[in-house]
Amino acid sequence: MSIIVFVEDWNNVFKKASFEAVSYAKSWADLAGTSVTAITSTHAQDPGTLATYGADRILTLSLSATPFGTAQQLAAMAEEATGIVIAGTSFGRSVAPALAALANGSLSTNTTSIPSSIAPVTVERGAFSSKGIETIELSGNLPIVSFVPNSIGIVETHGIGAVSSFDAAGTDLLTVTDKTVASGKVALPEAEVVVSAGRGLKGPENWAMIEELATVLGAATACSKPVSDIGWRPHSEHVGQTGIQVNPNLYIAIGISGAIQHLAGVSASKTIVVVNTDTEAPFFKAADYGIVGDAFEVVPQLVNAMRAFKAEQ
């Protein structure tokens, strides 16, 4: 028996959230007094590196292209699992519930803590769009945890790291006909820093300074809902209750009023900075640091100050 962790790669390179998933599995395995088994693609580069985060056994297999096929493959391991960990990436968010249904598991998604107890497995998860924190017991069969990327952190440790191959069948019920991913950009759900802007920026032509700030900080860019509704920015950047929910270490909100629906998707961020001309903007109530000022003056200054800071590091 062991804690099984699904390790996702992107173009054969492990995702950052995958290292976090192995770290999660390691914390859980230590509590349960068991080992960590990582499951990953045969194409992944250097599977042995997973030992750095605590993997004792690394099984590689020819992974299915769709979440359903992958869930079937993971379900083949269910008998050996004390528990299963899956990072809440877009792929993982489809795999975990399918796996719970196939393996008759007990699932927590949107999880933000490691287990506080293992009999039964008890974790915290976000509910009501970060307006609430739920403590949940995985009281059924086979506990499965899907966690919010960047909520646990990556921990380096030592695992045995024995790599071997493994075979399990998965059926893809769909054919992937096209895949497009913006290259060179930090994916929003995994980002440690997010630079986000709203209607206060007046028009899409003013986003260059936002992108520049994001580049300096190695950040992902995001926006408020009206900004994506008007088409100034792509839908995929819309954060909030009805958009992507983020929890970076740092969220910088520029020209965003801080409506309740916006805050619902970003308030889990560890540190929030607000730049707004209006001292009464509700966002200041949810912020750690604020600058009352015009984005068109403050942002270029901030780009320079951050660039100077980064150069010193």
Place this chain on the structure above:
Amino acid sequence: MNILVCISHVPDTTAKINFDAAGKGLDSTGVQFVINPYDEFSLTKALHLKEAHGGSITVLNVGGSETEPTLRKALAIGADQAIRINATPTDAITVAKELKNHIAAQSYDLILCGQESIDYNGQQVPAMLGALLNLPFVNACVDLTIDGSQATATGEIDGGHETYSGTLPLVVGGKKGLVEEKDLRIPNMRGIMTARSKPLAVAEPTENGAATQAVKFVKPAAKSAVKLVDSVDELVHLLHNEAKAI
């Protein structure tokens, strides 16, 4: 085309969320409930598909009688019939199994859900349903075209999109993009009047036994007052030394 839209009944996005004194669940005093915003995109997509291909739209909720106004609203927007499975589910697998049992006894070409319900933020029911029914599933679906028995669907993935093709029936977790915000329909007087005479059937649940147990709910700790700073240099200094965020 026979379309099922699964509707979740959730607090309005502007609702202030409070929990009961024991922290066992939501204190619904003063909370307005609405059709889950993601489901509204799916419902509107169903209307568009019906207009193009003909057929019928069923809306379904697994919930207590308090959810009926939400189902009536879906009828007023244009669904043909509603079903309420009379249970108060405490987790997603219970909902998914109820839905599966209903669907297995019917012949739907398409099962449209929302990507996620904004109350418990599970993002679980649709993928579970696909797996239980052995049907293809597309999450975060932002585009869907149907051509005979073939479906082409695009879903958001981290940092991009993926397009799939498959055969109906298909299960979808929909969101904005499936239709646009401006396409969403507000029930008009006529819709509300005709909704009254549309069927809303109540069925008894067939499953019991949840796989998880909510122990307690709390609100996140309140933020301390914002620190207003005058210069970007001071901000960078604080972010580095105090918040350790950079």
